[in-house]
Amino acid sequence: MKKKLRTCKRFAAALGATAFAAALWTGPALGADCPTVKDPKGIKTTYPEQLDRPDYEQQIGKPLALAENPLFADRVKSGKLPPVAERVPEEALVSLPYNSCGRYGGTLRGLAKALESGTSEILSWRLVNLVRLSDDLETIVPNVAKSWQWNDNFTELTVTLRKGHKWSDGHPFTSDDVVFYLDDIIKNKEIHSTTPAHWVVGGKAADIEKIDAQTFKLKFAAPYPGFLYYLSTGGSYFVPYAPKHHYMQYHIKYNPKANEQAKAAGHDDWVKYFQLIWHKWKDAETIPAHALTRPTLESHILELETNTERRQLVANPYYFKVDSAGNQLPYIDRQHERFLDQELFSLAIINGEVDQKAQNLGLKNFPVLKENEAKGGYRLMTPPGGPGPTIAFNQTHKDPVLRKIYGDVRFRQAMSLAIDRNEINEVLFFGLGKPQQALPLGLPFVTDADRNYLINHDPDGARKLLDQMGLKPGSDGMRMRPDGKPLTILWEYSVQFGSSEFVALISDYWKAVGVGVNLKEVTTQLTREKAAANDSDINMEWDVPFYPNLISEITLYTPPYSDLSPLVGVPWRDWRDTKGVQGEEPPDWVKRLYTLADEWKTVLPGSKRFKAIGEEMVRINLENMVFIGSVGELPAPTVVSNKLGNVRDWTVQVYNYGRTYPFRADQWYYAN
């Protein structure tokens, strides 16, 4: 009897093992049939790491057998869902996994601060858009769009979509959805009283023309070659299409009763209701319960009504990508986003409760995260996450004496030379940053010479420059202004842009060369108000830290460098905008920047002329020492669970690069 029981047990164990193995190898995957990035097995791709299904089938010489995620098996069996072959587009995107074809299952757990605070990282896990930036951070590759074609002067863009592509409710996705987005949402005056800036080119809103179900043409009033770069980086979160079949019933143009229905649902009018259920920021859409019925193209769709504690998503049965073995992506069944106080992030990570996290982790947590890597079962990476604190002197200060001093390039050079960047790096950033000038991150045409321009710690050189300017030291060693008053910088700073320790260290360096500093901590709000009123000595809010910002918004690299919080040259901008009526005439280098910026907008990113303009703009800003950099390329601690497979190391961890979007979270899987 006892023996029998044991045999029984062994049999059960074997059965379990078989079941386990079956769960492991879903579909015909793996082995010889799974070309990957690591081992492409002779598969050639036009764009890195991906190709279209017809092309792939031609190369492997047979139709691709599609495999079903077991998660959907029940619904397919009961007829609630068509089989995978009918859900995946004929022209599906075949995604070559990084290392191996994965297996299905699991929940990807992440953290955010609140419903709309620090959520872009998790949004980027499931993100899709017409195009995507490849993980080389340079090539734009097709995604929702199958292909595109510019006309010669970059005023018309023809985009082709994928045949058979469907929304997550099974309804076909066509160019009508793009037309609806542009004509009925973006250009609708009730929803947007002014057309959002990215759709206004040459002073006119973009136009769209439907060619057929899969093809549409965008027309711009002026060349707009940076458009696809915007869509694949900072604009990747703002998809230019919306499910027309779903939103029609809420839109007054298609449903004359929309107003009454909105009021019946407890809203002021159809516009207010529409703005609640449609939002350009896709996380905002997932908040009202309505989101459970709203179709999407993303890899995961909302599973439970969002509350103040978590957002939970489940795999999209109509997702348009498959791996090279024919398994429909995504591999991971669910995404769980927990809202937690930022201070507890590192504790939860150490506890092994998080599978991937970077946003808002902060460099200060680096040591404790590193120390507990083994305990928490994760890998800690340090891709560049942003620039260090940056200082800009107000060269058009209201006080004429200070204006003369701050406006003198020798003064700004001296202030740069006075700073001991290595010490700052060691004291404040664990030596993990790179001492360098302030330059937008990721510019392909910036050289080390640019980064190292006047960054050596040379207090004597600084003193010499200040002496040349005639700023004589008084009896206490502190320098005097030409009018005999002591030279004191009033530095009103907000800790949002530089910690109190940073500001204190810098002012000590400056005091050492005889320049007085008065420190005052204020709110970000106040720094912005003062900056807009041209009333501050120093501003540290820098809008242009990344290459993608530069491509899509070059005006942010010319005075006043920010709309919300102008850094330098408010009167110069006014002079330009009013054609000389108001403000004051800018110096020649600023006029040159304005001219270059205008031309930059018309040139294809990456072209020769584009680089030449970029180089000149960098040089002008650098030589005029508009920004004084401290430490750059500050790493963003990035945690990823050891259990996840096919994870490519982040080479940048930044909102403006779409966070994880270039690194394809849809082909991650649980390896063990």
Added chain:
Amino acid sequence: MLQLLIRRLIYMVITLGLVSMVSFAIIQLPPGDYADSYANKRQQAGIPVTQQELAQMRHDLGLDRPWIVQYGDWVAKILLDGDLGYSWEWRRPVADVIADRLPLTLVIAFSTLAFMYAVALPIGIYSAVRQYSITDHVFSVIGYIGLATPNFLLALILMYLAQQWFGQSVGGLYSPEYQDAPWSWAKMLDLLQHLWVPVVVLGTAGTAFLIRTMRATLLDELDKMYVTAARAGGLSPLRLLLKYPVRLALNPIVATLGWRLTYVISGAPIVGVVLSLPDTGPLFLHALLNQDMYLAGAMVMIYCALTIAGTFVSDVLLALLDPRIRLEATA
């Protein structure tokens, strides 16, 4: 008595109205508004924001109107439709947001109250009866430490210990796997495992205070003649203790029950924030930081209502217990 109750109720409503107005005004006082804090968050993430976008947002949310108009609008809606307004931050009606979280706040508050009395009364009685014994001194020292330790510090320490030694999940009142699970025995246990931390943190100072009060009043009673007389009459010591001096010594404690509730409610937000509890604490703080006006206003109202209700309960209890107060109030 009825008259007293009615008058009290009227005062309560007036107080609530005034408080809501003052708090609305105070929330508006700091520079900036919801649009600014929204811009802040965007800029922090590296997303440039333009003045045009902010202007559009202010217009959409009605932030470009003077605060008194916004307030009037809000109050009118509450009075006419019972509509607490809309939370911009959470993109849903304020009532829904609070309903998500208020039950847990109340669970924590009442658990804490129960904890305080359950611990403090026996210890207080024991300390009084065994005055100057070693146990009395030990309890006194612990009590003083409890009184003197700031809540947030205690919260951090306990949270660390719970995580380090019991492998408990961080923050919140459930482990993540139970967050969406239906109610079950396992979920209940999981809740209890997490609940003790905030309860202990919130209850410690109050417990210490209650122990001292109980001990002091009971000591006063124990020396009185009727105790000696009863003891001489042969009553068993325990029966005597519980039946007469303890009952009398309970008076000040029962009378301050309402204040305790107030105390727990007002201490809760800080602890909630430190422990990242899914109660109203973090909600309130973030509403204030983001100037999410209607949510912040509604939260202030609810906190005030609870505080006023606590005071009201105290008043009623005092009036019931003490005829002098009752007479004075009705006179």
